[in-house]
Amino acid sequence: MNARLESMIASAKDAWTAAQNNGRVKINVTVDTSSIAQGADATLGALREAVRANNLAADVQVTGSWGFCWMEPCVAVRSAAGTRTVLYANVTEDRVPEFLQRVVVDGGDMPELALGVVEGNPTAEIPLLADHQFMKGQVRRLMANLGTTDPGNVDHYFAHDGYAGFGMALEMDAEAIIKEMLDSGLGGRGGGGFPTGRKWDFLRNATADPRYIICNADEGDPGAWVNRILMEGDPHLIIEGMLIAALAAHSTEGYIYLRYEYPLAIERMQHAVDQAYERGLLGKDILGTGKDFDLFVFKGAGSYVCGEETGLINSIDSYRGMPRIKPPFPAQAGLWNKPTNVNNVESYANAPLIIRNGAQWWSSVSDQKEKGTKMFTFSGQVNWPGCIEIPFGPKVRDVLDQYAGGMRDGRKCKGFQPGGPLSGMLNAADLDLTLTLDPYREKGMFLGSGGIVFFDETACIVDMCNFFLAFCEDESCGRCTTCHGGTQRAVEVIRRIQNGGGRETDVNIFEQLVTTLVWSNCLHGQFAPTAIKTSLKAFRDEWMEHIVDKRCRAGVCPGLIRYVVRSQGDPDLPKAEDICPTRAIYQDDGQYAVDDALCIRCGACKEVAPNGMEVVDAIVQVVPAGAAAAG
Numbered sequence: 241m242n243a244r245l246e247s248m249i250a251s252a253k254d255a256w257t258a259a260q261n262n263g264r265v266k267i268n269v270t271v272d273t274s275s276i277a278q279g280a281d282a283t284l285g286a287l288r289e290a291v292r293a294n295n296l297a298a299d300v301q302v303t304g305s306w307g308f309c310w311m312e313p314c315v316a317v318r319s320a321a322g323t324r325t326v327l328y329a330n331v332t333e334d335r336v337p338e339f340l341q342r343v344v345v346d347g348g349d350m351p352e353l354a355l356g357v358v359e360g361n362p363t364a365e366i367p368l369l370a371d372h373q374f375m376k377g378q379v380r381r382l383m384a385n386l387g388t389t390d391p392g393n394v395d396h397y398f399a400h401d402g403y404a405g406f407g408m409a410l411e412m413d414a415e416a417i418i419k420e421m422l423d424s425g426l427g428g429r430g431g432g433g434f435p436t437g438r439k440w441d442f443l444r445n446a447t448a449d450p451r452y453i454i455c456n457a458d459e460g461d462p463g464a465w466v467n468r469i470l471m472e473g474d475p476h477l478i479i480e481g482m483l484i485a486a487l488a489a490h491s492t493e494g495y496i497y498l499r500y501e502y503p504l505a506i507e508r509m510q511h512a513v514d515q516a517y518e519r520g521l522l523g524k525d526i527l528g529t530g531k532d533f534d535l536f537v538f539k540g541a542g543s544y545v546c547g548e549e550t551g552l553i554n555s556i557d558s559y560r561g562m563p564r565i566k567p568p569f570p571a572q573a574g575l576w577n578k579p580t581n582v583n584n585v586e587s588y589a590n591a592p593l594i595i596r597n598g599a600q601w602w603s604s605v606s607d608q609k610e611k612g613t614k615m616f617t618f619s620g621q622v623n624w625p626g627c628i629e630i631p632f633g634p635k636v637r638d639v640l641d642q643y644a645g646g647m648r649d650g651r652k653c654k655g656f657q658p659g660g661p662l663s664g665m666l667n668a669a670d671l672d673l674t675l676t677l678d679p680y681r682e683k684g685m686f687l688g689s690g691g692i693v694f695f696d697e698t699a700c701i702v703d704m705c706n707f708f709l710a711f712c713e714d715e716s717c718g719r720c721t722t723c724h725g726g727t728q729r730a731v732e733v734i735r736r737i738q739n740g741g742g743r744e745t746d747v748n749i750f751e752q753l754v755t756t757l758v759w760s761n762c763l764h765g766q767f768a769p770t771a772i773k774t775s776l777k778a779f780r781d782e783w784m785e786h787i788v789d790k791r792c793r794a795g796v797c798p799g800l801i802r803y804v805v806r807s808q809g810d811p812d813l814p815k816a817e818d819i820c821p822t823r824a825i826y827q828d829d830g831q832y833a834v835d836d837a838l839c840i841r842c843g844a845c846k847e848v849a850p851n852g853m854e855v856v857d858a859i860v861q862v863v864p865a866g867a868a869a870a871g
Contacts (some may be wrong), residue, residue: 241298241404241407241408241410241411242284242407242410242527242528242529244502244520244527245404245406245407245410245521245526245527246407247852248396248398248403248519249399249401249402249403249404249407251395251398251408252395252396252397252402252527253396253398253399254398255395256395256399256400256598257300260318260322261272261322262690263320264297264298264299264320265296265298265299265317265318265319265320265344266298266299266301266314266316266317266318266325267287267291267298267299267300267301267315267316267317267344267853268302268316268317268387268388269283269284269300269301269302269303269313269314269315269331270303270304270305270306270312270313270314270315270323270506271302271303271306272304272468272469272472272473272504273465273468273472273502273504273505274305274309274312274465275305275309275313276504278312278332278836279313279332280313280315281310281462281726282332283313283315283331283332283333283336284300284302284313285333285335285739287300287315287331287336288300290336290337290340291340291344291440292469294345294510295636296344296345297320297388298341298344299698301390302391302392303386303387303388303389303390303391303473304383304385304386304387304389304391304464304469304474305386305469305472305473305474305627306327306386306387306541307374307383307386307469307626307627307629308329308355308374308624308626308627308767309617309625309626309627310623310624310625310626310777311329311330311342311659311789312328312329312330313330313331313332313356314328314329314331314355314387315326315328315331315339315360316326316328316358317343317344317385318359319347319360320842323359323360324357324359324360324361325357325358325359325360326343326349326354326356326357326358326360326366327354327355327357327358327369328350328353328355329342329354330353330356331353332575335353336805336847338350339353341422342415342612342639343610346857349365349366350367350516351363351366353728354366354857355369355372356368356369356370356371356372356375358387368785372641373642373645374626374642374645375642376642377630377634377642378628378629379605379613379630379631380613380629380633381472381593381605381612381613381629382470382474382477382586382589382591382593382613382615382629383469383470383474383589383615383627383629384400385397385400385473385474385477385562386469386473386474388400389474391472391473391474391475391508391512392508392511392584393521394476394511394512394515394516397474397477398474402476402477402478403480403483403521403592403594403595404589404592404596405480405484405592405595405596406480406483406484406487406521406592406595406597408596409483409484409488410437410487410527410529410531412595412630413845414444414487414489414490414548415444417440417484417487417595418440418441418444418488419437419593420594420598420599421435421436421437421440421591421599421748422435422437422438422441422871423437423599423600423603423817424437424590424594424599424603424611424612425474425599425603425604425610425611425612426587426590426591426602426611426612427596427610427611427677428583428584428587429584429586429587429689429690430456430547430584430686430817431616431659431677431686431687431689432589432686432690433610433677436583436587436590436591437488439571439581439583440485440488440489440581441488441578442571442581443491443571443580444482444488444489444490445596446571446572446579448578449490449578449808450491450492450493450577450578451489451490451491451492451566451578451579451580451581451583451722452491452493452494452495452574452575452576452579453482453485453486453489453491453493453495453580453582453583454494454495454496454549454552454553454580454582454583455478455482455494455495455496455497455502455574455582455583455584455585455588456497456547456549456552456583456584456585457471457496457497457498457499457502457505457509457585458497458498458499458540458546458547458552459499459502459547459585459689460499460535460544460547460660461547461659461660461661461688461689461691462660462661462691462711463617463619463620463657463660463691463692463693464617464660464689464690464691464727464861465617465627465691466585466586466615466616466617466627466689466690466691467505467584467585467586467689468502468505468688469587469615469617469627470585470586470615471498471502471505471508471509471585472508474589474686475508475509475511475512476512476515476516476734477589477592477811478509478585478588478589479512479516479522479535480591480592481587481588481589481590481591481592482494482496482535482588483521483526483533484523484591484592484595485533485581485583485588485591486532486533488619489581491515491533491581492532492533492534493533493535493536494533494534494535494536494611495535495536495537495538495556495575496513496535496536496538497536497538497540497546497552497555497556498537498538498539498540499539499540500540500541500543501542502807502855504793506537506539509537510537512535512849516535520610522534522535524558531630531730535542535666538555538556540555540561541555541561543555543715543717543864544711544715544764545561545562545563545715545717545719545762545764546561546718547800548563548572548762548763548764549570549582550562550563550564550566550574551563551705552582552715552761553574553575553580553582555815556575557575557576560717561717562717563717563719563761563762563763563764564717564719565761569714570582570616572774583651584689586614586615586689586690586826591614605631606631606633607633608631608632608633608674608676609676609677609678610632610676610677611632612631612632613630613632613642614629614630614631614632614675614690614869615627615628615629615689615690616628616630616639616643616675616691616692616694617690617691617692618639618640618643618644618694619691619692619694620649620656620657620693620694620695621647621648621692621694621695621696621698621699621796621858622640622644622645622646622648622694623644623645623646623647623648624643624644624645625644626643627642628643629641630675632674632675632676632763633674633675633676634674634675634677635672635673635674635675636656636670636671636673636674636692636732637671637672637691639675639698640671640694642847645711647694647696647698651666651696651697652668652696652697653671653695653696654668654695654696654697654699655667655668655670655694655695655778655779656665656670656671656692656693656694656702657692657693657695657704657771658680658685658687658688658691658692658693659680659685659686659688659689659691659709660688660689660691661689661707661708661771662686662712662763662764662768662773662822663680663685663686663687663714663767663769663770663771664683664685664770664771664774664775665683665701665704665771665774665775665778665779666683666772666774666778667778667779668777668856670778675687679867683775684770684773684774685770689820697782697793698794698828699794699796699813700782700792700795700796700819701779701783701791701796702734702737702738702782702783702786702792702797703738703774703783703792703794703796703797703816704771704775705771705772705775706731706734706736706738707804708771709730709731709734709768709769709771709772710731712768712803713727713728713730713731713765715735715764715766716765716768717720717764719761720760720761720765721771722756722757722759722760722765723757723760723761723762723764723765723768724765726753726757726765726769727757727765727769728754728767729749729753730747730750730753730768730769730772733749734745734772737786737791737797738786738797738799739797739798739799739800740787740790740799740800740858741799742787742788742790742861743787744787746786746787747776747783747787749793750769750772750773753772753836754769754772754773757769786800790857790858790859790861791857792857794812795855798840798841799858800835800853800857800858800859801841801856801857801858802836802839802841802855802856802857802858803824803834803836803839803841803845803846803853803854803855803856803857804834804853804854804855805825805832805833805834805852805854806851806852806854807833807851807852808831808832808852810849810851810852812849812850812851812852813825813832813852813853814847815848815849816832816844816845816846816848816852816853817832817845818847819843819844819845819848819854820844820845821840821844822838822839822840823835823838824836824839824840824846830850
């Protein structure tokens with residue numbers, strides 16, 4: 241290994257060991273976008289202030305996410321003796337004084353907030369974290385440092401063998417690096433599954449210079465945040481992977497294309513890049529090896545189609561973010577018309593693990609065609625929205641029950657949506673599909689980058705299609721009329737159905753749109769109607785109920801429902817009257833009523849007065865006179 245790099249790793253390990261054995265309590269606070277949304281910043285500030293004010297022998301540190309996103313803020317406490325670490329959840333700002341008193345000052349536990357013992361002996365009240373339902377079966381490789389290291393401290397990364405894979409790659413030629421990647425079976429983690437090593441080889445064999453590599457961190461699918469978890473929790477892992485890719489492809493310049501809506505990820509990635517430059521890992525003559533590689537963090541402007549590699553390239557090129565027509569492919573003419581590779585965040589992050597531990601070790605965790613581990617996020621109407629890392633292969637039903645905690649409020653799963661708005665929807669009968677690529681390809685869908693959204697009977701399929709198609713319409717780059725106009729027509733038809741104007745010919749219109757949009761210039765237009773196509777197969781009865789019966793069973797579609805007062809005695813009705821934005825709820829002679837002409841179906845009244853307000857069908861079927869007697 242390079243002597244300078246070996247020295248940095250050794251020094252960092254010594255410093256880490258000394259810090260862990262300095263006789264002070266270690267308090268690690270998860271600070272990422274999910275935890276900040278639940279008050280982690282306030283918890284962190286309160287912990288630091290209380291430790292300082294009380295002169296406690298404790299070190300407070302920021303760390304990445306454990307994946308328990310629904311239970312943030314999470315705080316791990318390691319004893320002064322270094323023999324025991326316990327992970328706690330829901331440590332809100334108001335709980336900090338009692339938490340510090342019991343856990344740090346008294347040296348005890350707080351079982352009511354404990355998730356489990358990370359290291360050390362469990363107790364009757366606090367079992368091992370490894371035995372927690374959420375942790376069983378996980379194989380944390382990409383997430384190994386999350387919860388342990390400070391993402392803003394490069395020495396913490398060095399101390400856990402960070403950049404050792406790059407050091408080993410420096411002693412390999414490009415062909416050997418690519419062979420190791422191919423032997424591992426690593427496929428693209430953005431949903432395509434194309435062999436990463438082969439992609440790097442295409443760039444290695446390109447005939448023009450310079451050659452560029454790009455990390456696609458434009459994670460825009462609703463319900464997916466696996467890339468954000470990695471960038472906010474272990475940014476140097478991604479940088480190291482890009483350095484290895486640069487060696488394999490003979491590239492001297494790279495870009496991390498980050499979506500603008502990820503401010504914390506941008507901040508931490510940029511800080512990590514700056515640190516890598518300071519340590520001589522980036523720039524000219526890296527570590528005295530004669531290798532050059534410059535890396536830049538590039539902020540996207542919020543365009544969803546920039547998740548497509550050529551749209552992303554156009555954006556960096558200072559053009560409008562719209563996908564190019566292929567060929568030529570990026571490996572021949574990409575950024576500034578020079579050879580370019582674009583890989584997903586997870587694809588790069590796996591490279592250091594493969595080089596450091598070997599292809600056989602990396603692939604042995606899975607007996608599926610897809611090798612290695614994959615990060616998934618679960619959200620929607622589930623009990624546990626969170627992030628996990630598991631080998632490919634388990635059934636969707638099993639991960640729903642084990643890792644997402646089942647459906648909220650004991651309801652049954654109606655269906656799920658993998659792969660983002662371009663992928664489509666499946667019903668509960670498909671919960672036995674495995675988390676591998678082929679089952680979804682066979683249905684004209686894709687698994688995507690790892691976000692899976694579950695929904696129950698309270699969700700309306702037509703309304704969900706409206707959301708996805710409106711999103712696709714809004715995010716269409718406008719380059720081809722097929723996509724731009726086709727998504728507009730689809731949204732118009734869906735909204736007409738939602739407003740009570742459905743026609744039986746609408747199904748034929750949808751089928752025509754599906755067959756027409758396949759001629760769009762890029763995948764955005766080609767897959768935009770997938771939600772309609774798949775839902776017409778899986779939930780056709782619900783579509784026909786909207787179109788023919790003019791009824792929305794979920795009570796969501798505005799033209800098919802109305803709000804009425806169910807219980808005049810509900811004490812929350814005054815709140816419903818106050819919150820109504822159009823004053824549709826009023827009192828008449830002491831009785832509450834709803835002026836349907838003013839009601840905009842916002843649902844606010846039902847939220848504040850669920851027992852007093854009721855959603856009913858807008859169209860009441862009138863029974864002909866004498867029909868009841870005749871029956």
